[in-house]
Amino acid sequence: MTDKPIKYRRILLKLSGEALMGRMDYGIDPEVIGRLANEILDVQKAGVQVGVVIGGGNIFRGAGLAEAGMDRVTGDHMGMLATVINALAMQDALEKLGAQVRTTSAIKINEVCEDFIRRRVVRHLEKGRVVLFAAGTGNPFFTTDSAAALRAVEIGADLLLKATKVDGVYDADPKKKKDARRYEKLSYDEVIARNLQVMDTAAIALCRDYGMPLRIYDMTRPGDLMRILKGQAIGTLVHAAA
């Protein structure tokens, strides 16, 4: 398998904040972020241009803060700042491994990271720098899933990957139902019509409208990212119906 050529030139990887927590309840597990950084660097070294949208749910989510009584927009601003914290941690983990990294933010915070400027980002990717996208879309009431779909389309990625703790999309919760069935492939419309919890509807609709293929896979299984990029049908593919 290792000698198979890579099928993708440019990818956008969506890492949720929860992915960075590992087995902790909050914050960032250094071991987990180090392992993820290693996988990202492996595919980058193999010649793939890699952009990463990082979530913030391991620190703050606007919806959760609003439920506890906070103003929703303020909560979303806190959520977006949480993604900046995660992106800086990933930047550090990647740089420790020797990677060239640029962190960009959708909200202006340019003493800490670059502003998001699409043409500049594309240039970074072409030069072999890993680009981290922080602060989601820069707007409240959105999620980093929507940011991932948006950035994937904007940078002309060949594939959007959503890294989760489950090995794809199931017709029922596999933790609760033993006979839950994993889908190998789904159309965008099936995901929306069946209300499958893949990404939020805005993100799926954007992928559908611009034909962005999306693969959901289990990021806890070392090596799967590279295997997917070499063409293995791991996880669930969401794409245009045949």
Ligand code: UDP
């Ligand atoms: N957020 C936002 N606009 C965006 C992206 C994110 O307001 O475009 C806020 C929102 O409060 C969200 C939080 O940032 O809950 C963290 O992002 P998300 O929940 O998507 O993180 P993940 O679930 O991927 O860890």
